[in-house]
Amino acid sequence: VIGPDFFDPQILEQASGQPVTQLDLWMAGAEYCRHQFYLAAQQSDLILVEGAMGVFDGEPSSADLAATFNIPIALVIDVKGMAQTAAAVALGLTSFRDDVEFCGLIANNCGTQRHAQLIQDALAGRMPLLANLARDPEVSLPERHLGLVQAHEVREELEHRFNLGKAWLGEQAICALPKPVAFTSQDIAAPQKLLQGTTIGIARDAAFSFIYSANTHLLEAMGAKLSYFSPLNDQHLPDVD
Numbered sequence: 087v088i089g090p091d092f093f094d095p096q097i098l099e100q101a102s103g104q105p106v107t108q109l110d111l112w113m114a115g116a117e118y119c120r121h122q123f124y125l126a127a128q129q130s131d132l133i134l135v136e137g138a139m140g141v142f143d144g145e146p147s148s149a150d151l152a153a154t155f156n157i158p159i160a161l162v163i164d165v166k167g168m169a170q171t172a173a174a175v176a177l178g179l180t181s182f183r184d185d186v187e188f189c190g191l192i193a194n195n196c197g198t199q200r201h202a203q204l205i206q207d208a209l210a211g212r213m214p215l216l217a218n219l220a221r222d223p224e225v226s227l228p229e230r231h232l233g234l235v236q237a238h239e240v241r242e243e244l245e246h247r248f249n250l251g252k253a254w255l256g257e258q259a260i261c262a263l264p265k266p267v268a269f270t271s272q273d274i275a276a277p278q279k280l281l282q283g284t285t286i287g288i289a290r291d292a293a294f295s296f297i298y299s300a301n302t303h304l305l306e307a308m309g310a311k312l313s314y315f316s317p318l319n320d321q322h323l324p325d326v327d
Contacts (some may be wrong), residue, residue, distance in 0.1 A: 088148050089113075089138040092296040096237035097227065098136065101248055108298065109135065111146040116154055120272040123155060127269045142182060149186045158189040158264040160216055165205060166195040173208035180213060189264040190216035197221050217260040225251045236295060282309030287326035291316035 087095050087108050095106040107126070109119045126133050137148030141159060152159050161179060165172040172193060180188045191213055196202050202218035209215060219225070225247050228235040237244060286305060290297060294317060302312060313324040 087136045087138075088151055089144075090298075091138070093236060094136060096295075097244065098134075100237050100241065100244055102134070104130065105299070108300065109151060111151055111154065114300075117272050117274060119151065120155070120270065121274050123269040124271050132263070141179060149183060152187075153183075153185045155269065156187075156267055158187045158267075160190055160192055160260075161188060162192045162194055164195045165193045165201070165218075166197070166221065169201060169204035170208040172205050173210075173213075176209070176213055187264075188213065190214040190259070192216050192260065193218040195219065195221045214259055214262075216262075217255055217258040219251070220254050222250075222254070225254065236292075238292065238295070277304065277308045279309035281305060284309065285311045285313055285324075285326045287313050287315055287324050289317050290314045291318045293318055 087098065087106055089110050090108060090113065095108065098106045107122050108114075109122060111119060123133065135148075135151070135157060137159075138144065139148070141148050141161065149159070151157070161176050163172055163176060168175075172191075176188075176191045191205070191209065193202060193205055193215060196205075196218035199218075202215065205218070206215040227247065228240050228243065288297065288302070305312060313326050315324050
């Protein structure tokens with residue numbers, strides 16, 4: 087996941103069954119991001135990165151991360167209310183910069199197979215249509231004011247929607263993966279053990295769940311022992327420093 091996002095990693099972790107790391111060239115730097123990609127590549131054959139906002143929005147943008155690490159981009163466009171225009175937008179995006187590679191289009195909110203066919207015909211072989219996702223509220227992620235509902239609140243509902251989405255995708259071309267990407271190692275000095283012998287309490291429950299795993303991993307690497315507690319359920323604070 088690109089950028090400081092709390093909700094999406096929870097949902098993506100449930101969907102993939104794998105840990106999710108936030109990446110940001112500005113907040114964490116290219117060396118950190120390179121190290122995370124290299125570590126992930128030691129364990130996984132497929133690495134997915136969810137972009138933030140539009141592909142070219144922000145400084146640095148999702149496109150900047152893709153360009154830095156030669157990651158091909160799959161465009162996801164809401165095609166509701168347009169057909170050939172969706173192809174024009176997609177092809178326009180591919181020509182905006184010459185340092186990023188686009189591997190195809192995923193047409194979201196696509197009404198019918200005829201709708202998808204119109205988009206594919208308009209692409210005219212210049213970009214693959216990787217998938218078309220149904221305009222179906224049954225597969226939409228649950229939302230409320232200010233964003234998505236946290237995964238742990240709707241775990242069973244999410245699983246049901248994941249399965250519906252999986253069935254809809256079936257054997258579409260989204261499974262035709264682009265060429266492999268090589269991630270190089272990055273030496274990052276281990277932090278000093280400045281917190282050795284220190285116990286740090288961290289609130290964690292349904293109300294206190296916006297926690298970056300990178301922060302807790304760093305505290306442990308610095309020698310701290312972490313003690314989690316629940317403000318909702320616990321009557322006393324743990325014995326911490």
